[in-house]
Amino acid sequence: MVESGVTKEHFLGRTLEAYDPPVRGDPITGERYYSKAWARAEWQHVFSKVWHIGGLLADLEEPGDWITHNLMRDSVIMMRQDDGTIRAFFNACVHRGNRLLWSDVGHNEKITCSYHGWQFGKDGTLLFAQDAEDFPNGNPCGKAHLTEIAVDTWGPFVWFNMDRNAQPLHEWLAPLPEQLAGYRMETMVRVLDVRCEIPCNWKIIRDNFNESYHLPTLHPELASFIDDEYTDTSFEMYPSGHNRMVQKGCHPSKRLDYPDAMQPLVEDVLREWGLDPADFVDRATQARVAIQQAKRKLGPERGFVHFESMSDSQLTDYYHYTLWPNTTITMSPDGFQILRSEPHPTDPEKCIFDHWYMMPPVKGRHEVITPVGPRPFKSCERETIIYGEATLGYVADQDMTIAVGQQQGLHSMGYKGGIISGQEKRIQRFHELLNDACGIPGELPDGRWDE
Ligand code: FES
Ligand SMILES: [Fe+2]
Incomplete structure (x- = not known):
């Protein structure tokens, strides 16, 4: 046994x-x-301090694949990167706060805000801003980023935590990973x-x-x-x-x-x-x-x-x-x-x-x-x-x-x-x-x- x-x-x-x-x-x-x-x-x-299931790893197979999860008034994007890792961001434009993505799953090479057209790369970096020269502190492209949060995986799931000082996911989950390993949930x-x-x-x-x-x-x-x-x-x-x-x-x-x-x-x-x-x-x-x-x-x-x-x-x-x-x-x-x-x-x-x-x-x-x-x-x-x-x-x-x-x-x-x-x-x-x-x-x- x-x-x-x-x-x-x-x-x-x-x-x-x-x-x-x-x-x-x-x-x-x-x-x-x-x-x-x-x-x-x-x-x-x-809720803003614990790990949450954001969705399924199966929905993040290719670079540019993304999932979102809304939690109370906030929302999170989880996106597969070119190097195979996953990064997670608050689903809010850093220009004036517009929510960026509205579906549960999707694929984009860039995330484009529907309000003033700012474009963010998969890693959350701002790539394009209309009239970029018109910002008093200088062109924000390459400097502004979507606000990143903690992300990790366990089982078939992608997990996120809005607290950047969060305990590592596998420690937080204990003793589940050990007890449930035999089921091959992944x-x-x-x-x-x-x-x-x-x-x-x-x-x-x-x-x-x-x-x-x-x-x-x-x-x-x-x-x-x-x-x-x-x-x-x-x-x-x-x-x-x-x-x-x-x-x-x-x-x-x-x-x-x-x-x-x-x-x-x-x-x-x-x-x-x-x-x-x-x-x-x-x-x-x-x-x-x-x-x-x-x-x-x-x-x-x-x-x-x-x-x-x-x-x-x-x-x-x-x-x-x-x-x-x-x-x-x-x-x-x-x-x-x-x-x-x-x-x-x-x-x-x-x-x-x-x-x-x-x-x-x-x-x-x-x-x-x-x-x-x-x-x-x-x-x-x-x-x-x-x-x-x-x-x-x-x-x-x-x-x-x-x-x-x-x-x-x-x-x-x-x-x-x-x-x-x-x-x-x-x-x-x-x-x-x-x-x-x-x-x-x-x-x-x-x-x-x-x-
Ligand atoms: S709020 Fe997103 S580009 Fe202005
Ligand atoms: Fe019941």
């Missing part, structure tokens, strides 16, 4: 002391979900990319992904296939602020009255990997290990070459990471999801939600099952959808319906800061890290809020 980083299968079902830091029990106040003072503080102290292709503006604060979606306490109520159907019983789940909170939860897959929930009763979804996987469900009658919880062994044996010859570097547990289980502060990476045996909520540029009661699904190439496979159903196995285009008019994936849809209702309830004078269970500790820690980063912004001496 290949071990992946600190993850060992026998850790499932308990939380390691080293990854279970104490929390203080700060109230999770309602106004943080709607106050502009909180949104300003989060931008200043958190080989994976984005087969689903949906974006939607959701009428709730970005942290409501964070809170949802930082606990599994809601699974029996909101996603009861998952219990036939994922063991969502909390004493059988591992929770780890890392010094970086990232965290993870690991749940057994191909394993009915121990919450069920009779977990060993066979379930149709488990039967399907048994058959898929050449096993006979009749051999597991009244022993459904033993199917998981048998499926791991079958995948180990048959996977490579069926084209699942990445199985060779994955641990036995990774062949069946769900490794659900939340990066500080706002990106969830859910690893499943078949691929992984990015579930990201970003603050809305102006309204704290809305957010931008991205759901991506990335899958490995498997020889001969042309159609795959994604969270929104079957799709061709090929790099996809972004679908921007109107909330409620199309699916974000059936599990995500279930989560979003509650997110919108919670946004309303958190305004109530009847909500007093939460009563948090042990298995929701990642939420408590998230808000305490946020309190530490932001202070308690906006509160005036008389208890009113600065809006």
Whole structure:
């Protein structure tokens, strides 16, 4: 069995002391979900200081290829250079501030501003300015540059950080690169990319992904296939602020009255990997290990070459990471999801939600099952959808319906800061890290809020 980083299968079902830091029990106040003072503080102290996924390396193959990513009121360009490196710049003209690029992806030898026609090279240097002799400090060409920011790569992604003094990306990501190496994420292709503006604060979606306490109520159907019983789940909170939860897959929930009763979804996987469900009658919880062994044996010859570097547990289980502060990476045996909520540029009661699904190439496979159903196995285009008019994936849809209702309830004078269970500790820690980063912004001496 290949071990992946600190993850060992026998850790499932308990939380390691080293990854279970104490929390203080700060109230999770309602106004943080709607106050502009909180949104300003989060931008200043958190979002402008951390690493963000800017897009896919696959979109930056040739010199001149670029991608952009908008984050709150700002925007970033990431561009492949002639020497093969990638550089990133704020997407704002240094002449008078006009936004330069408006699409998600593209290719240009020069970036030309649409206002007065200034032209910038791939490295951000100003190459042409109309009436260049008319500037009191001299011709700005060759001297003015787009404002550069930090950029790096990990997995299939380009990452940016607006803080030039940022910690190196691979240090910031720890321990994910080590723990996730076996999946060979860098080989994976984005087969689903949906974006939607959701009428709730970005942290409501964070809170949802930082606990599994809601699974029996909101996603009861998952219990036939994922063991969502909390004493059988591992929770780890890392010094970086990232965290993870690991749940057994191909394993009915121990919450069920009779977990060993066979379930149709488990039967399907048994058959898929050449096993006979009749051999597991009244022993459904033993199917998981048998499926791991079958995948180990048959996977490579069926084209699942990445199985060779994955641990036995990774062949069946769900490794659900939340990066500080706002990106969830859910690893499943078949691929992984990015579930990201970003603050809305102006309204704290809305957010931008991205759901991506990335899958490995498997020889001969042309159609795959994604969270929104079957799709061709090929790099996809972004679908921007109107909330409620199309699916974000059936599990995500279930989560979003509650997110919108919670946004309303958190305004109530009847909500007093939460009563948090042990298995929701990642939420408590998230808000305490946020309190530490932001202070308690906006509160005036008389208890009113600065809006
Ligand atoms: S604002 Fe870009 S050229 Fe003037
Ligand atoms: Fe959920």
